[in-house]
Amino acid sequence: PTGESELLALSAKGRLVSCGLCSPEEPDVELTPAEIGRRIKELLSGIGDTSERVSFLKKAVDQRNRALASLNQVMNVSAALLSSQEGHKPIACTVTANWSCLLLQDTVTISCLLENCSEYSLEEGWTLCVQLLASPCALEEESMDSATTFTFPIDQLLPGNKRELTLPLGPAADTKLDLPLTISCALYYSLRDILGSGSDSSEDLDDFLPDDSPLLSPDREGICLPLSQCTIDMLQCLRFGSSPPGPDAPPAPSDPVETFLKVSREQTEPEEGKTPGEENLPPSAASIRVSSELLKNALKTSETDVPLCCATLRWLLAENPGAEALSSTEVASVCGMAPDG
Numbered sequence: 368p369t370g371e372s373e374l375l376a377l378s379a380k381g382r383l384v385s386c387g388l389c390s391p392e393e394p395d396v397e398l399t400p401a402e403i404g405r406r407i408k409e410l411l412s413g414i415g416d417t418s419e420r421v422s423f424l425k426k427a428v429d430q431r432n433r434a435l436a437s438l439n440q441v442m443n444v445s446a447a448l449l450s451s452q453e454g455h456k457p458i459a460c461t462v463t464a465n466w467s468c469l470l471l472q473d474t475v476t477i478s479c480l481l482e483n484c485s486e487y488s489l490e491e492g493w494t495l496c497v498q499l500l501a502s503p504c505a506l507e508e509e510s511m512d513s514a515t516t517f518t519f520p521i522d523q524l525l526p527g528n529k530r531e532l533t534l535p536l537g538p539a540a541d542t543k544l545d546l547p548l549t550i551s552c553a554l555y556y557s558l559r560d561i562l563g564s565g566s567d568s569s570e571d572l573d574d575f576l577p578d579d580s581p582l583l584s585p586d587r588e589g590i591c592l593p594l595s596q597c598t599i600d601m602l603q604c605l606r607f608g609s610s611p612p613g614p615d616a617p618p619a620p621s622d623p624v625e626t627f628l629k630v631s632r633e634q635t636e637p638e639e640g641k642t643p644g645e646e647n648l649p650p651s652a653a654s655i656r657v658s659s660e661l662l663k664n665a666l667k668t669s670e671t672d673v674p675l676c677c678a679t680l681r682w683l684l685a686e687n688p689g690a691e692a693l694s695s696t697e698v699a700s701v702c703g704m705a706p707d708g
Contacts, residue, residue: 489521
């Protein structure tokens with residue numbers, strides 16, 4: 368029979384049981400091969416969309432995890448440096464001046480030794496910034512901005528490791544080396560690498576760190592951690608010969624006022640057929656008289672120690688790597704060559 372049917376039955380315990388028999392609403396319809404292929408394509412397309420979305424979400428999660436790990440490492444390094452401002456820094460940069468042969472020419476270079484004594488590793492993203500700033504007394508009137516900054520990306524610097532970087536200080540063909548130089552070293556980390564480069568505004572950085580945070584760089588683009596600041600002067604750049612100085616004392620310096628007037632006349636009144644500065648001018652010289660008792664008290668030396676003149680030379684050239692011979696010999700005078708020859 369067609370349609371719905373209902374059967375009534377009596378169980379062994381005397382209960383009346385009703386059973387309904389329903390015919391299928393629609394009979395199974397056979398699909399054509401074209402319809403089967405279309406449905407298979409729809410299923411495969413849905414599977415592909417789901418897989419692509421899962422891959423996108425997994426990539427976003429991995430990127431966020433890496434950003435959080437980098438941010439944690441940056442915060443650890445920042446906390447280690449900021450907590451040791453008064454004492455020995457766990458990450459230090461030492462600057463020294465040396466003479467090196469570059470392109471078959473002797474020139475003054477500075478060596479920046481970056482040492483990681485902390486328990487954290489400097490991973491990719493950190494940059495060592497070295498700024499050279501000429502002293503105002505050495506600037507010419509037309510010089511407005513004399514600061515030069517060099518950047519060195521740090522791929523990886525594990526705890527306990529060191530890395531040495533060298534910068535030439537030799538002047539160009541038409542310039543001169545202005546001394547003294549103030550050299551500032553700092554570590555920089557760009558927050559754009561963590562927050563992403565797609566954001567053009569600084570709202571994310573403002574939410575991340577407060578306005579008065581000591582970590583933010585002046586451009587508010589990253590974290591800047593000062594390491595060291597030192598001054599390179601003429602005494603540190605003097606070059607000494609390999610042979611020890613002779614016993615003869617150097618000639619007495621001429622009067623500085625007469626030397627200045629003579630140089631000024633030769634610069635303002637050049638000889639016929641010659642331009643100012645064409646011939647070698649006599650070097651400027653000056654003498655300074657200091658009380659011996661004042662030097663003894665300042666250097667904390669006595670007559671039983673090395674002679675006062677030798678102790679003074681050692682103190683003046685203590686930061687010159689080429690004057691190591693002074694620590695083993697007693698000399699009263701030395702002769703060195705300045706960077707300009």
